[in-house]
Amino acid sequence: MKRWSIKDSAKIYNLPNWGDDFFSINKKGNMCVHPSPNSKYSIDLRALVDDLIKRNIKPPILLRFMDVLQGRIAAINRAFKNAIAEYEYPAAYQTFFPIKVNQQRQVVEAIAQFGKKHNMGLEVGSKPELVAAISFATGENIPLICNGYKDNDFIEMVLYATRIGYDVTIVVEKLFELERIIALSKQSGIVPKLGIRVKLSSKGIGKWSTSGGDEAKFGLKISELLAAVDILKQHGMLDTVKLLHFHIGSQITKIDKIKNALIEGTRIYVEMRKMGVGLEYLDIGGGMGVDYDGSKSSDFSSANYTIDEYANDVVYQVKNICDEAGVKCPNIISESGRATVAHYSVLVTNILNTNTQNALPDFEEALAKTENLSPTVKKLVDIYQSLDRHSLRVDYHDTIQLIQEAGSLFNLGYLNLHDRALAEWLCSKIFIKISGIVDRLKNVPDEFQEFQLSLRQTYFANFSLFQSLPDSWAIDQLFPIVPIQRLSQKPEVMASIADITCDSDGEITSFVGENGRAEFLPIHKIEAGEDYYIGFFLIGAYQEILGDLHNLFGDTNAVHVTFNRKTNYKIDTVISGDATWESLKYVQYKGPEILKHVRDTLEKGVASRKISFEETSHFLELLDKALVSYTYLGSI
Template sequence: MASTKPVRRAAALQRPRPVDRFEEAAALYGIPHWGKGFFHVNDEGDLVVRPTRQPGREVSLKHIVDEVAMRGITAPMMIRFPQILSACVRNLNEAFARAIGEFGYGNVYRGVFPIKVNQKRVVVEQVIEAGRQHNYGLEAGSKPELLAALAADLPAESLITCNGYKDEAFIRMALNGVRMKKKVVLVLEKVSELDRILSAAKMRGVKPLLGMRAKLYARGSGKWAKSGGEAAKFGLTTPEMLEAVKILKSKRMLDSLVMLHFHIGSQITDIRKIKVAIREAGRVYAKLRAAGVPIQYLNLGGGLGVDYDGSKTAFESSMNYSVQEYANDVVYTIKAICEEEKAPPPILVTESGRAVTAYHSVLVANVLDVADKIDQGRRVRVSPTDPPVLQELADIQDTVNAKNMRESYHDALQYKEELFTLFNLGHLSLEDRAKGETIFWNICERIHRDLKTLKEIPEEFEDMETMLADKYVVNFSVFQSLPDSWAIDQLFPILPIHRLNERPTEFGTLADITCDSDGRIEKFIDLRDIKETLPLHRFRDDEPYFLAFCLTGAYQDVLGDLHNLFGEAHEVLVTVDDEGRSRVEDVLPGESCERVLEYMNYDRTQILDSISRQLRRVANRPVKKDEIRAIYREFEAVFPRYTYLER
């Protein structure tokens, strides 16, 4: 997909097609394409999750929401499925095992999970346990991450790779990890790190395990393409790698250099870019081996993508390859180069985090309100005494049809401009303006209904659906729970968790509850384009309506911020047993008002003391003392409350 610019088609401008069966509901939201067998719709019209991909072993997200509500846990909530984490870890390791067997590769695969993708302890521990039989390891890029990695109960053959810039404390920790008989590899990002590492190792009498990050010429694709190439932030150039080898030779420590590492970016969308990088890295490895450098591991870094929109293309929210194809290309290419260069095949390492964690968590949030431009069924009466501009608009409203819609729309736009001009000049009242706006949107709604009779949509009507879209106000913060949607326009699958056996009659965009105009979602996944609206059901004031934001397990937990001091959402851990019974394993309450205030150095006692002093100043003028006590108690009661809106 060459462009992210939406291309509007006639079908996209129609209201969503009626849904009679759950298969059609699943197709409407693309579930078979992006769900990877984990997500389905049941006969009741609920979105269900199959953590093991097995039919019958599924759980309704709506049932989970209802169950935890009885414990006082309300939306928004992050629902996690540890079994999906396990399935994704197995899928990656088994893909490499199959490729190694198929091509007769003469070594093994040792993956590591980059903690930065999701540092939540429950996530890291589940990844470790799922990868235990595969000697799956961890990657750390900071002192806190390295502490977590060293504390983990990893198998003896598992790697801990250390990337990023390092200070003395970081280096000492890594070396102490080696003394603990762990395979901790310090990857050089710049040559100047080498002297500090060797000096610290000598002082402790420990032989370090070293790697070099190569700055390849090859670049990735998608949003993170600039992570690779000659202008990349990290890595050693070819002269710098040779300099590091020379230094190690001079100190008779060349055998400490055990890993060659590269990384050309996250979410690589095009398999061709990966193949180019693998070939280049394979040649670098073979040449270093020929020069006497005893490298054992070839670390291909991250980049294994996630097909967020299900299109299976090189579009930035997709990927045009499978995990198995990725593993096959890595194994086959490195094997061929090693045979040609007569180099021993290295142990293969990847740092794939997104593909391992993305699917395991779903954010569920409730709709609070709907702001719509069209008051369904409202008819505005215009009298002969009303201003001429209103009479002209009313005449268009009465006469617009499929044959004259273009002319009628042009005239309506002209009179709309005239309406605002006259109002700004003081010639119209607020009531006049309200009438004119209502009539204009009624005209647009009638035109929109007639557009579906056309084979091709005239250019001037391409934005009609977006103009008429309702705004669904959702009880969450984009900045806290879906930061990549705001920061880099990342697309995520979004759909209702229930009522999927009903016909979605509305189309809308989403707004969060922050006081920021960027707190909205106006781009949605589609197999062919980016959709500007989402098919939704009519919101009923007396009935909760929940939306699921899927594939949020990678980066969203750790990149979220406290905009408007909306904190982390509740977390709910769910499993499904062999008989298909679901179980809520744990509930972690979301952050309270007191907790987020503490982040900003506000103290509960100081706040209440300040409020108390101010209340005393107004005692009996005009607030009575008993009312002051009641007011104080109300303030006091807010501190343990959830930061999100409660009903």
């Protein structure tokens, strides 16, 4: 039999197809992160985690690889630079990062820094995001685009920011906004830089398709667009409209949907230019997909195109239509937040426990004395002892029928608890035998492919699905999950991954597999005393900001890592995860009040002799320790 290799592991986790050359497996069998695609340098994830634990930084740990973030920004801009050169496009490209995708200060700060040489901007959609963006743009000449609903204070902030030199474009989402912007502009004497968002009839695909089309939440219908042009003309402000914006949804999986939107959006741009509107920019919004499962398909966790294909289609379609109409080509803007940040962060955590079949009691001795067993259990014993590939299908069907029969007999009082337990044990053992036979078959019948799921074990990981991967729970988003060690060894177990919340929804049962979506994760049997870690990849977009406090599990520890040729890596920043008192504070509990209530109760307990002074002291020590400790689990 061929010896298992790291190439086999890369294949079963589909690593080459979703990793975009930022991730690999080294000769030790450990997962690695590369500072740039195909770089010969890498950071060993297992070694990094071991070092962090020695620094008392405990799992779960969110690792943010800043070189990867820089690499993604460079890749998007390089793709458009090449497309502009290939098609001799006469204008420029500019990327804007939508802060909503990851609002963490250190992340936005890094994007602003890395994006300087590309003249990268920030997109905001709320007043708090505007305040944050202005703080980053101060003295840095970072352009800003303001989308979303706006009140008068929001509009005035933009106007006065414009007066003191900020490059801010305020995008009209609704017709009534335009009237207020014009009124406040005249009142302040400040001329705004305007954009208009239009609703396209073209729609995206998948979970976010309703972001486009006539019923979209944001944007002006064509009739409203014409009304807006008339209003602007009446006020002599046609030349203040510099940008036309459209957006047909996040994670667009099919390139033809993007092409359709580009054609329609560019046609509208052409018509508006002919009407005398001073447009200089075409903002095509976000939607560039991330191939989470590596299938290069139109599944909503994938994308059937590359960054280069996306850039080429954008530039070609816009130039072709503008040249045909004899209209000046616009500067192109995209807001590809997901594609920018998805790759740069990895959550690593430890496996706490499993519900493995090996944990079942051993009934082998009972098989030697079957005379006192019920007929149903005796039949299961016979199947267990005689099973081979020739009787596989019949024995499989009989086992299913007999285990159901055992349950019914128990409920009717005709089977004792010991025999029911023995029946369950025999069923598990028979299924394991069947699995071993099925693994050696060249052609596996469909019913046995489904049967494999019955052997799926549950591995309990030290994290909250709702805090760290909310999209996995909410919309069944796939994220690559890979053990970060022992990848030179064949994984023997098929598992689901459960979190530590008290919620049955806190379990992942869909995974990135060799051929797309899979119903189990290949994983190793954990050896006694082994610290075993898994990594959740491509989680940089939306997950941190959407995570919630289910069971009061708070933010995880976060570590910013950069590559260093001398020391392999450098820890730039460590952000401590939430302590218990911090999670409690979010929901209006106060540590001192909790301690007071407990002390009062303990005093009553001492007075009534229910608890000793020593026990009281020990309990308060435990409570104090719990309040200041990490919300996640330590050693078990």
